[in-house]
Amino acid sequence: MQLAEAKARFIADWGRFGTNWGINRTMAQIHALLLISPDPLSADAVMEELAISRGNANMNLRELIDWGLVRKVLIPGERKEFFSAEKDIWRVARQIVKERKKRELDVMIPVLQELSDVEGDKKDKHVKTFTDTINNIRKFSEQADKTLDTMIKADEHWFFGSLVKLFAGKS
Amino acid sequence: MQLAEAKARFIADWGRFGTNWGINRTMAQIHALLLISPDPLSADAVMEELAISRGNANMNLRELIDWGLVRKVLIPGERKEFFSAEKDIWRVARQIVKERKKRELDVMIPVLQELSDVEGDKKDKHVKTFTDTINNIRKFSEQADKTLDTMIKADEHWFFGSLVKLFAGKS
DNA sequence: GCTTGTTTTCAATTATTCTTGAAAGTTTCG
DNA sequence: CGAAACTTTCAAGAATAATTGAAAACAAGC
Numbered sequence: 001m002q003l004a005e006a007k008a009r010f011i012a013d014w015g016r017f018g019t020n021w022g023i024n025r026t027m028a029q030i031h032a033l034l035l036i037s038p039d040p041l042s043a044d045a046v047m048e049e050l051a052i053s054r055g056n057a058n059m060n061l062r063e064l065i066d067w068g069l070v071r072k073v074l075i076p077g078e079r080k081e082f083f084s085a086e087k088d089i090w091r092v093a094r095q096i097v098k099e100r101k102k103r104e105l106d107v108m109i110p111v112l113q114e115l116s117d118v119e120g121d122k123k124d125k126h127v128k129t130f131t132d133t134i135n136n137i138r139k140f141s142e143q144a145d146k147t148l149d150t151m152i153k154a155d156e157h158w159f160f161g162s163l164v165k166l167f168a169g170k171s
Numbered sequence: 172m173q174l175a176e177a178k179a180r181f182i183a184d185w186g187r188f189g190t191n192w193g194i195n196r197t198m199a200q201i202h203a204l205l206l207i208s209p210d211p212l213s214a215d216a217v218m219e220e221l222a223i224s225r226g227n228a229n230m231n232l233r234e235l236i237d238w239g240l241v242r243k244v245l246i247p248g249e250r251k252e253f254f255s256a257e258k259d260i261w262r263v264a265r266q267i268v269k270e271r272k273k274r275e276l277d278v279m280i281p282v283l284q285e286l287s288d289v290e291g292d293k294k295d296k297h298v299k300t301f302t303d304t305i306n307n308i309r310k311f312s313e314q315a316d317k318t319l320d321t322m323i324k325a326d327e328h329w330f331f332g333s334l335v336k337l338f339a340g341k342s
Numbered sequence: 343g344c345t346t347g348t349t350t351t352c353a354a355t356t357a358t359t360c361t362t363g364a365a366a367g368t369t370t371c372g
Numbered sequence: 373c374g375a376a377a378c379t380t381t382c383a384a385g386a387a388t389a390a391t392t393g394a395a396a397a398c399a400a401g402c
Contacts, residue, residue, distance in 0.1 A: 003298055006289045010305065013282055020275060022193040024390065038300040053392045058350060079347065079400075089307045104191060111184055118177045127174055129209040129258075134181065136260045195360065224362045229380060250370070250377060
């Protein structure tokens, strides 16, 4: 396969993959493009490669920066801004885990906490099933929270090793 | 908080949570409703509780069944079908991991395989960066594949324990 | 402080995804 | 078999999310 075709397929597939995980297609595609670009790209280059508008490029690049997956790079003598993606795939994964945890798990846990103390007769099976379910989800979430924290803190090559340490005391 | 309010909040939040992960709101809400219902519910009950149409209820219940999170239950003397969700949250998580792996990782790996051998000069930095990136993603995916397989096979209470065994040999 | 190049914003538009509801299909039972 | 109860399908419509493009804001250099 030629590079141009392979690039196009990778970008398309990565975009489709992203949409399955609640990430907008363009954001995932820009990420894909930057992952395979040896040098930083300008917003114009991104717009041209993906055939998207300036506003769209700008918005999704900013979002990628918010996620910690892309950073602005200044190139001496150039007035434009350039963008470059973190290439180390372990760091990319860790960063995504970190952000998702922050945006979702850390938000969900207090809510579950609150929901876990409904008023009412504990003998009522509706009350009982509700509180049991919420408490189980809460416990699960708290365990996941700890696990993910350790993963996030772990040094990239000790990523797996640290999981061992984490769980060694639990089983 | 009263049960009715807590139920409503849980359903709404679970729905919002689902949409962040590429799952449609209604499907997540039906799942939430069934998780906190002590007894199986009929399609009509689901329609009424969530104020959704028959078609919508039917479609999303089927989808939940496809995901292995809900099953049809026959109640003696009743002609209607009833639906019940798996309540054990560990099994729920494992089932979701299993399905997502099947639908996405198992599809992605062969694609990465194919993309990893582009024609062209390996000295060309565009070719090199492309193949390096694809290969790194591929290696990462294969590692994830193995890890998830072990998690999926693991008995619920040995879920974490088995992770220890898995990684013990790798670090 | 003006001009030019560049980035950001955001209301309007477009694309995508979800939902409805009625018709067709299926099952059960007298 | 035929009617009643229930489930499934799917085209049309509604809701949601993404994208555009032009105007505003900003920055650099003269």
